[in-house]
Amino acid sequence: MSTRTNWGGNLRYAATRLVEPVSVAQLQELLPTLGPARALGSRHSFSRVADTPGVQVSTASLPRSASVDRDRGVLRVEGGARYSDLVPELDRTGTALANLASLPHITVAGAVATGTHGSGDALGSLATQVTALEIVGWDGELRRLGAGHPDLPGAVVSLGRLGVATALELAVEPTYEVTQTVVEQVPLDAVLDDLDAVTSLGHSVSLFTTWADPDVLDQVWVKRRTDRPAGPDPATALGGRPADGPRHPIPGVDPAPATQQGGVPGPWWSRLPHFRADHVPSAGREIQSEWLLPRPHAVAALEAVRGLADRLAPLLQVCEIRTVAADDLWLSGASGTDVVGLHLTWHLDPEGVAAVLPALEARLAPFAARPHWGKVHREEALDAAALYPRWADWQDLLRRWGG
Ligand SMILES: Cc1cc2nc3c(=O)[nH]c(=O)nc-3n(C[C@H](O)[C@H](O)[C@H](O)COP(=O)(O)OP(=O)(O)OC[C@H]3O[C@@H](n4cnc5c(N)ncnc54)[C@H](O)[C@@H]3O)c2cc1C
Structure with a gap:
């Protein structure tokens, strides 16, 4: 077995070999000779999506212009x-x-x-x-x-x-500019009463909770384009208090890797990610999971997960709730429906996470939740044909491409 691991450190790749072509021409020569193979990007996935029993083809040395x-x-x-x-x-x-x-x-x-x-x-x-x-x-x-x-x-x-x-x-x-504002201690009941009003407070809105207190969101991050109407004051609208300094999404962690907050306008690329390009957000000792919840079911699904708060909190670094618009891509988590993402950053405790997944997935199953392909879920329990209307077309595409 390989000694190589993913960025998060939760999995050791099963691939027997790694190749690292430097050009498209070399890649074209190489691929037909490899047998079972899979591309490997920057190794930031937590599931086995980039793994194979055969050869991993790293893109690290391919051109990047x-x-x-x-x-x-x-x-x-x-x-x-x-x-x-x-x-x-x-x-x-x-x-x-x-x-x-x-x-x-x-x-x-x-x-x-x-x-x-x-x-x-x-x-x-x-x-x-x-x-x-x-x-x-x-x-x-x-x-x-x-x-x-x-x-x-x-x-x-x-x-x-x-x-x-x-x-x-x-x-x-x-190009455009964005401001980022953090509001703390936001009552969850009010958020769930009108989730649409909360997620539309900005161009991009993220809700963070550790589930340690199932009635309160620790932080809400509101990102707004300065070329759009400003909208209401986020702290007033959310019934929380404005953060009195920079914050990391995980309460109490050094905010140095986080992008600038405090409502100061800046280029889009310096505000839309939570983490700065010139910092590593952590040493990579974490596991992530995420489910995409069809928007009509999102509040009921979040209530169901809230009922597991006492089992989730000890395993969690933080949970993020965010939104994604519908698309027509066959395997997209938002295929055919607007979704609410329920993201969990776990501590690097693979056994603990594996133990809670069946209960968590059982709570989410009635809501047609789709797991993020790059994050940890019970891959053996996934009924992809039921969750993705274009699954048969995908199977046909795989056959035609020899995938
Ligand atoms: C700290 C952190 C934060 C994250 N934040 C988010 C987030 O905000 N939102 C979110 O949705 N996800 C997030 N993720 C998950 C991450 O974005 C995905 O797992 C993503 O796919 C990782 O890309 P990668 O380049 O590391 O690819 P890998 O993990 O190396 O590979 C992922 C998949 O892409 C395929 N692949 C890679 N390169 C190619 C290629 N050139 N051609 C064809 N296939 C290729 C691989 O075969 C594999 O199937 C986060 C992950 C981490 C570690």
Whole structure:
């Protein structure tokens, strides 16, 4: 067995070998020779989605350039690029992405392959920014799926099953600034009474709780674009108190890695992630899980989880509740429905987490909750065909691509 682990340290990869091609041409020669294989991005997933009994194909040494075509409104990024690599080119051309995840250190190709998302009622997952995709398939052929290609909605959230993405085009828009405001000690009952009013307080809103007190959210982070109407004062609207200084999402932890708060405007890329690109948010000793809850069921599902608070709290660093807009991508957690993400950052206690998952998943099952592909869930219990209406089309795509 391999000695290599993922970033979080909760899993040791089963892959027998790691290869690290440096060019698309080398990748094309290599893939048909490997047998079972899977792309490996920046190793930030917590599930076995990037693992294989065969060979992992690291993208770490693939080209990672980024270039904006302003006329077409797209940013072309290469397969090895991380979100933090894109910022100089976007700044240089006065352009921006619609949203980012909490961490800028992840690769673009790896993020979209699992349906990674940020928060925002009107904002789709990062995969929805993809307008074209270039993939080297397992047969070594380089395929380009442009806008309108019938396979594109199936191939963006690919779980790494179709080959190795070597370039992606992402939709861009004119640059904008964002403020970030933190409110503490927010009563949960009032939030659940009108969740829509809370999640629409900003362009992107995140609710944090440790579940130590099941009646109170420790923090609510409200991110607002300065080019949109400001809306009500967040602390007043939430019935909480404004934070009196910078905060980390986990109460009591040093806020140095967190992006700037306090309502000070700054470039979109410096406020939308929770963590700064020039800091590592932690040493990577953690486990994450997340379920995407169809929005009509979200409040009932959150109430059901609240009933487990005493079992969750001892295992948790923090829980984040956020929103993602519906899309038409076959394997997206938001496929066909707006969703509320219930994210859990656990302590690095694999046995403790494994012990609570059956109860947690049983509470969520009546609400058609979809697990995040890149985070820990009971993979053996997943009824994907029931949760994803396009599952049969995905199986057909896999067959056609030899995945
Ligand atoms: C601290 C932290 C914060 C996080 N925050 C968020 C968040 O805010 N929102 C969220 O939704 N998720 C979040 N995640 C989860 C993370 O975004 C996903 O697991 C993401 O897929 C990781 O990307 P990666 O580049 O590390 O890819 P890996 O974990 O290495 O791989 C993930 C998948 O992508 C595939 N893949 C990688 N590269 C390619 C390629 N070039 N072509 C084809 N397939 C490829 C792999 O085969 C695998 O299936 C977070 C994770 C961490 C550790």
